[in-house]
Amino acid sequence: MNRRDGDVxxxxxxxxxxxxxxxxxCAACGVVxxxxxxxxxARLGLPTGFAVDAVALERAYVERQRRxxxxxxxxxxxxxxxxxxxxxxxxxEAYATLKQPLERARYLLRLAGRAVAGEDGAxxxxxxxxxxxxxxxxxxxxxxxxxxxxxxAARTAAAVAGCRDDLALAFxxxxxxxxxxxxxxxxxxTKLADEVRRRRVGLIGVAS
Amino acid sequence: xxxxxxxxxxxxxxxxxxxxxVGIDLGTTNSVVAIADAGKVDVxxxxxxxxxxxxxxxxxxxxxxxxxxxxxxxxxxxxxVVASVKRLMGRSAVDIKALAGxxxxxxxxxxxxxxxxxxxxxxxxxxxxxxxxDILREVKARAEHALGRPVDxxxxxxxxxxxxxxxxxxxxAARLAGLEVLRLVNEPTAAALAYGLDKxxxxxxxxxxLGGGTFxxxxxxxxxxxxxxxxxxxxxxxxxxxxxxxxAELFLAERGPETLTSAEAKLVLQSARLAKECLSxxxxxxxxxxxxxxxxxxxxxxxxxxxxxxxxxxxTIALTERVLVEADVTPGEVSGVVLVGGSTRVPLVRRRxxxxxxxxxxxxxxxxxVVAAGAALQAEALTVGSGTLLLDVTPLSLGVETMGGLxxxxxxxxxxxxxxxxxxxxxxxxxxxxxxxxxxxxERETVEACRSLARFELHGIPPLVAGAARIRVxxxxxxxxxxxxxATERATGIEAEVAVKPSYGLGDGEIERMLRESxxxxxxxxxxxxxxxxxxxxxxxxxxxxxxxxxxxxxxxVASRAPIEGAIAALHDAVKGxxxxxxxxxxxxxxxxxxxxxxxxMDRGIGRALSGVAVDRLAERLDRGANKAATR
Numbered sequence: 001m002n003r004r005d006g007d008v009x010x011x012x013x014x015x016x017x018x019x020x021x022x023x024x025x026c027a028a029c030g031v032v033x034x035x036x037x038x039x040x041x042a043r044l045g046l047p048t049g050f051a052v053d054a055v056a057l058e059r060a061y062v063e064r065q066r067r068x069x070x071x072x073x074x075x076x077x078x079x080x081x082x083x084x085x086x087x088x089x090x091x092x093e094a095y096a097t098l099k100q101p102l103e104r105a106r107y108l109l110r111l112a113g114r115a116v117a118g119e120d121g122a123x124x125x126x127x128x129x130x131x132x133x134x135x136x137x138x139x140x141x142x143x144x145x146x147x148x149x150x151x152x153a154a155r156t157a158a159a160v161a162g163c164r165d166d167l168a169l170a171f172x173x174x175x176x177x178x179x180x181x182x183x184x185x186x187x188x189x190t191k192l193a194d195e196v197r198r199r200r201v202g203l204i205g206v207a208s
Numbered sequence: 209x210x211x212x213x214x215x216x217x218x219x220x221x222x223x224x225x226x227x228x229x230v231g232i233d234l235g236t237t238n239s240v241v242a243i244a245d246a247g248k249v250d251v252x253x254x255x256x257x258x259x260x261x262x263x264x265x266x267x268x269x270x271x272x273x274x275x276x277x278x279x280x281x282x283x284x285x286x287x288x289v290v291a292s293v294k295r296l297m298g299r300s301a302v303d304i305k306a307l308a309g310x311x312x313x314x315x316x317x318x319x320x321x322x323x324x325x326x327x328x329x330x331x332x333x334x335x336x337x338x339x340x341x342d343i344l345r346e347v348k349a350r351a352e353h354a355l356g357r358p359v360d361x362x363x364x365x366x367x368x369x370x371x372x373x374x375x376x377x378x379x380x381a382a383r384l385a386g387l388e389v390l391r392l393v394n395e396p397t398a399a400a401l402a403y404g405l406d407k408x409x410x411x412x413x414x415x416x417x418l419g420g421g422t423f424x425x426x427x428x429x430x431x432x433x434x435x436x437x438x439x440x441x442x443x444x445x446x447x448x449x450x451x452x453x454x455x456a457e458l459f460l461a462e463r464g465p466e467t468l469t470s471a472e473a474k475l476v477l478q479s480a481r482l483a484k485e486c487l488s489x490x491x492x493x494x495x496x497x498x499x500x501x502x503x504x505x506x507x508x509x510x511x512x513x514x515x516x517x518x519x520x521x522x523x524t525i526a527l528t529e530r531v532l533v534e535a536d537v538t539p540g541e542v543s544g545v546v547l548v549g550g551s552t553r554v555p556l557v558r559r560r561x562x563x564x565x566x567x568x569x570x571x572x573x574x575x576x577x578v579v580a581a582g583a584a585l586q587a588e589a590l591t592v593g594s595g596t597l598l599l600d601v602t603p604l605s606l607g608v609e610t611m612g613g614l615x616x617x618x619x620x621x622x623x624x625x626x627x628x629x630x631x632x633x634x635x636x637x638x639x640x641x642x643x644x645x646x647x648x649x650x651e652r653e654t655v656e657a658c659r660s661l662a663r664f665e666l667h668g669i670p671p672l673v674a675g676a677a678r679i680r681v682x683x684x685x686x687x688x689x690x691x692x693x694x695a696t697e698r699a700t701g702i703e704a705e706v707a708v709k710p711s712y713g714l715g716d717g718e719i720e721r722m723l724r725e726s727x728x729x730x731x732x733x734x735x736x737x738x739x740x741x742x743x744x745x746x747x748x749x750x751x752x753x754x755x756x757x758x759x760x761x762x763x764x765x766v767a768s769r770a771p772i773e774g775a776i777a778a779l780h781d782a783v784k785g786x787x788x789x790x791x792x793x794x795x796x797x798x799x800x801x802x803x804x805x806x807x808x809x810m811d812r813g814i815g816r817a818l819s820g821v822a823v824d825r826l827a828e829r830l831d832r833g834a835n836k837a838a839t840r
Contacts, residue, residue, distance in 0.1 A: 062434050062599075066597050069687070070687040071391065071586075071589065071590055074391065074590040074591065085626045092623070093628070093629075096624065197536075201534065204526045204533070
């Protein structure tokens, strides 16, 4: 989201008053402001970190959407309607990023200025990760029943949960090298979980 | 209220102080309109108490007829009647041709411009948007009658699985009908809103919505007035109509091979629909089909009906399972399953849904009216305000074409809307200054298997070495589920707003033309009379001039004859059309072109050729025309 509505310096685009607090609305005239450049954590009013309280995330998300969703601005001026759509989209993006552990971890690494493996040309050089991925792929290829795919799904889910816990410890200890490595692993595991899900959908036997 | 309200630009008056906002379920088979007041919903009913307006439009000489009356005309004059037009919304002629079998539509041949399909109905060429607008005008009028005041805004529902083109077409139709669309709301979401508020339930709910032509399944979290869609799935071309078709095929198989016209197809489908509906409460029956003067009788029982429709019901069950798997939810975690849509009255559907979830689905609401009720509640929430909030998702992934006809996904399905997603593209040739971007919608890996939404070209890229330009393309999906695209070249900061011309939509010019046409239709009766009079006059003028040419054509040389022949040809063309003004203008042009000729004939002063009444009339008319011209 870019700041193209003259809200630089936190003044209201409509009346020129200073915009206080969370910067969403002008205290003087009440109109919605442009989303600005806040990071995803700030946008949802959550502390920056890998450990995100799921309940707090949901609550913050719904609370922001209650105030910013375009449905609240249908009878307002065109510019307010557009800004509300931008605000609402920014909240959706923040929510979607922070809700998924993998996206959250990647986002934190980017905030810390770290290259994320698999992105921006960074390469994956952890042999353990590659071996693990290959083994799971083989197991999935051999699984030919709902039960067998379900077993692979359960194993993958357990691996994802374990990796997530390790990641939380690494971030808590500010060990960004470990966090980067674990994020790469989580990326692979998540891809595998997606493949397993696709296999399960495939077993339902419905074309998209 | 005056017909036109003129506002100073920039000044926003008290918005729509007089018009009411309603909720409209624009269905494949039936449409319903409802109004909410202080959270209480009133569904608009006719004198007989029915809320259902059949989505059937008849184009008669007396005017446009919508609803039950049009359904009756389906039997007598099927070629003047359009049913199930919703299935064609946002579809191209090519899409329609891909559908197998005899269709109950006459596809116009001249509309083969690659855009939206056109229908040939009673001598007119209509787009599905115009037919839908006629349905919307009818439900709008009913609401106005019930309310006693004008209605100018509406929440209109669409199948969750409608793609961008079909959504855009629906919005266009409402505009044509004189309605401002407050929001397009997905049908299952509207149903969940009405159901959740009415029953005061919370938790994880599935809405299984099987209508006349579309199937949607949505998984929602209902919590403290927030209705949040988690995942949605469906099939925009699967519904009760397909059950009818399966039954019709049974009947036709019993009759033996024959070729059907689209009108005959409509008749068989009517019988099939009746049979299907009767078998929801009786075990068997006998139905008659009469085509081409040959009447046949067809016995059908529940077992045969269910065997015929089972594959389609199984597909809905599979699509439901898929939504659950994709949301990582097991059937046991679902608090309840709400049945929506007339086709959920089919016993096989209820049994299969119950079997999947291991519990009886919730049917303690009217499956035909709940969507309109939800739309009405949302219309009130949007205009007056309320404590409820609807949070919906994209039904289909959005992507762009990459090398080799593959699709790169930009926005996944089930992403919360509104949303904006930016993606960077670069050039692949040195000095490249333009780039084609092809936006597609769908889940498949290849462009061919997805639906083409729009193609556009970015111009003015600074000529740099390959890969140096950085073009940031932002895809935004609004709360109606509609896509817009903007592009910026980042290396130089050149910004380009890209107008996405939908591959299957209507251009702005077309919409304007339709709006103009629709205004003419609003004065249908008078216009029709004037049109007929203009045609009669035109025919008389043509007859007279042709007669005069036959008699005294020798008075004219080639050069002076050409404008008269040209005017005759132009009037012939105009008379074929329905534009009264064009006919009058062309008639006047013929009169003007023929004036010197008439003068010459007078000058000749001979009676030998003045043998016909028609020619006398011509002389009179030409005099009148000359006088008229003189007074201008």
